[in-house]
Amino acid sequence: MIMYPSCDMNWPLWKRILFRFFFIFLGLYMSPWSWFDSLLYEIKLSWLTEWYSNLEDWAVRFANAKLFHIKEELVQVSGSGDTSWGWAQLSLFLFLAAVGCIIWSILDRKRKSYNKADYWLCLFVRYYIALFAFLYGIIKLFALQMTFPNPSLLATPLGDLLPMRLSWMFMGYSTPYQVFSGVMEILAGILLLSRRTATFGTMLATGVFVNVMMMNLSYDIPVKIFSMRLVFMCLFLLAHEYKRIVSFFLMNKQADACSTYNVQFEKKWMKITRVALKIVFIGVFVGWMFYNTLENYKQLHAVQYDGPIPKGIYNVDSYVLNRDTIPPLITDTLRWQDIIFEEGYGSIKTTDSLFRKRYGRAYFNYTIDSVKHSLKFVKSFADTSLLLSFKYEIPESNTVLLRGKLRNDSLYVVLRKSNRHFQLTERQFHWLSESNR
Numbered sequence: 001m002i003m004y005p006s007c008d009m010n011w012p013l014w015k016r017i018l019f020r021f022f023f024i025f026l027g028l029y030m031s032p033w034s035w036f037d038s039l040l041y042e043i044k045l046s047w048l049t050e051w052y053s054n055l056e057d058w059a060v061r062f063a064n065a066k067l068f069h070i071k072e073e074l075v076q077v078s079g080s081g082d083t084s085w086g087w088a089q090l091s092l093f094l095f096l097a098a099v100g101c102i103i104w105s106i107l108d109r110k111r112k113s114y115n116k117a118d119y120w121l122c123l124f125v126r127y128y129i130a131l132f133a134f135l136y137g138i139i140k141l142f143a144l145q146m147t148f149p150n151p152s153l154l155a156t157p158l159g160d161l162l163p164m165r166l167s168w169m170f171m172g173y174s175t176p177y178q179v180f181s182g183v184m185e186i187l188a189g190i191l192l193l194s195r196r197t198a199t200f201g202t203m204l205a206t207g208v209f210v211n212v213m214m215m216n217l218s219y220d221i222p223v224k225i226f227s228m229r230l231v232f233m234c235l236f237l238l239a240h241e242y243k244r245i246v247s248f249f250l251m252n253k254q255a256d257a258c259s260t261y262n263v264q265f266e267k268k269w270m271k272i273t274r275v276a277l278k279i280v281f282i283g284v285f286v287g288w289m290f291y292n293t294l295e296n297y298k299q300l301h302a303v304q305y306d307g308p309i310p311k312g313i314y315n316v317d318s319y320v321l322n323r324d325t326i327p328p329l330i331t332d333t334l335r336w337q338d339i340i341f342e343e344g345y346g347s348i349k350t351t352d353s354l355f356r357k358r359y360g361r362a363y364f365n366y367t368i369d370s371v372k373h374s375l376k377f378v379k380s381f382a383d384t385s386l387l388l389s390f391k392y393e394i395p396e397s398n399t400v401l402l403r404g405k406l407r408n409d410s411l412y413v414v415l416r417k418s419n420r421h422f423q424l425t426e427r428q429f430h431w432l433s434e435s436n437r
Contacts, residue, residue: 011113019114020104022236023121025097029229030128035285056089063095064088080222090225122240122260125233126192127281129205132230133189134286136212140182142297146172151313151340152347152361154422160360167219173424184208189286193278195261199241206234305343308370309392309400310417314339318414321406339415341366345381354387354407356380368392375402 011019034049057076064070064084068091071084080086139145149169153161161169171178185208191201213227238245240260248255265271305311316336319326326335337349347361355362356379364377364387377388388411390404398417405411 009113009115016111016114017101017105019118020108021097021101023114023117024100024104025093026121026125026233026236028093028096030124032124032128035131060085060089060092063092067095068092081226082222082224086225118240119261119263122237125237126198126202126261129202129230129233129237130189130192131285133185133192133205133208135289137182137185137187137189138286138289138293140178141186142182142293143172143175143178144293144297144300146178148172148175149424150342151422152342152363153359154424155313155338155340155347155349155420156359156361162359163219164221165359167215167221173427181208193282195258198237198261199244199258202234202237206231206238209234307343307368308394309341309368309375310397311341311343313418313420314341314400314415315418316413317416318412320412322409336413338418356383364388375404 031052034052061074064074068088070088070091074085074088075083077083077086077089136145146168149172153165153169158166171181184204188201188205188208191197191204193201209227209230213224213231215221216224216227237260241258244255244258247253265274315338316328319328319335326332328335328337333351335350339348340346344367345363345365347358347363348355349360350362351357351360352362355364357363363380365380365384366378367376368374369376373392375390375392376386377390378384378386388404388406390402392403393401395401400415400417402411402413402415
């Protein structure tokens with residue numbers, strides 16, 4: 001038998017209505033049955049929960065077509081969480097929660113309280129917040145969420161960057177700051193795992209995620225819906241303890257002990273099950289996330305690029321199109337001004353629409369065949385359609401010659417490696433600063 005906290009057994013009407021609404025809304029958003037999706041995908045068992053994803057996708061698209069009309073063709077959530085599909089999903093969940101609340105209120109109008117259901121809802125919300133606190137915290141702990149600005153970004157004029165990329169570079173520039181952010185998120189997750197420290201953990205998580213939410217809203221980072229959801233869930237938990245919080249922080253009075261998570265398991269098997277489930281959560285979710293992130297970190301730092309064309313920035317000394325040498329005029333935006341080779345990808349200073357355009361530069365991915373001395377440019381890792389194919393020569397260590405075709409035109413390019421240096425890469429730090437730099 002489970003002994004639940006001795007709470008008010010007669011809730012006011014407004015509280016019962018709000019609980020019904022949030023129980024449905026938060027339940028749909030958390031969907032605990034899908035928490036194992038990533039793990040099931042790794043072990044080839046994703047079909048166990050795939051039915052729910054397919055049902056949800058159908059419901060979102062059907063509701064959008066009949067009710068919301070956010071966009072005719074919805075774009076699924078992928079790199080961005082704020083796609084038209086994401087907003088349609090939010091609209092559907094709000095609609096279902098409102099309709100469900102009305103039906104529930106009519107059918108269950110005689111019930112005076114929902115203490116047991118409220119306990120389980122708070123428990124799942126608490127672990128849901130902890131789950132994502134660990135997820136984002138561990139990635140930041142290894143400085144993998146925001147990487148240090150690469151040469152292509154460093155070569156991009158500041159005014160050409162979008163707000164999100166500017167904020168990403170700001171966070172990625174300082175590894176200590178990113179690691180500190182990750183430690184705070186992990187600490188919030190650890191505190192949320194224990195009933196005794198859950199209140200402090202919720203308050204810490206609120207501070208952490210409010211900062212994340214404000215960055216997303218202020219810099220147009222496309223994770224607005226999700227960050228607002230995490231903040232709302234934190235506030236939902238804190239609302240259960242508002243009297244304690246007000247007494248302690250505002251009224252300077254003694255606060256009562258938290259009773260939100262204070263349940264008593266009378267039977268031994270219940271106590272064992274509770275501890276076992278917590279160990280499973282820590283081992284499966286936290287442990288698996290840490291292991292995966294560590295492996296990604298090792299792979300990222302294990303192999304150093306040692307290709308025939310050295311990484312770096314190259315000035316385009318000569319650009320010959322159909323045997324016609326094109327001078328390096330500032331007004332000519334189609335001519336290549338410089339090219340940057342990184343590990344498997346790069347960018348060119350040109351406005352040529354053949355390439356993938358970002359922030360005033362043309363991006364590409366490339367492969368090299370050192371035996372045939374061939375260099376192939378493709379649009380991206382996802383889109384491997386061939387853009388250009390060159391034969392290359394390296395007559396000197398700092399010179400690369402390319403011969404190939406640009407569309408239907410012959411192209412001959414002479415690249416000279418640049419010694420350009422970016423001060424930002426020096427990672428400057430001074431305890432003593434005699435002037436504002």
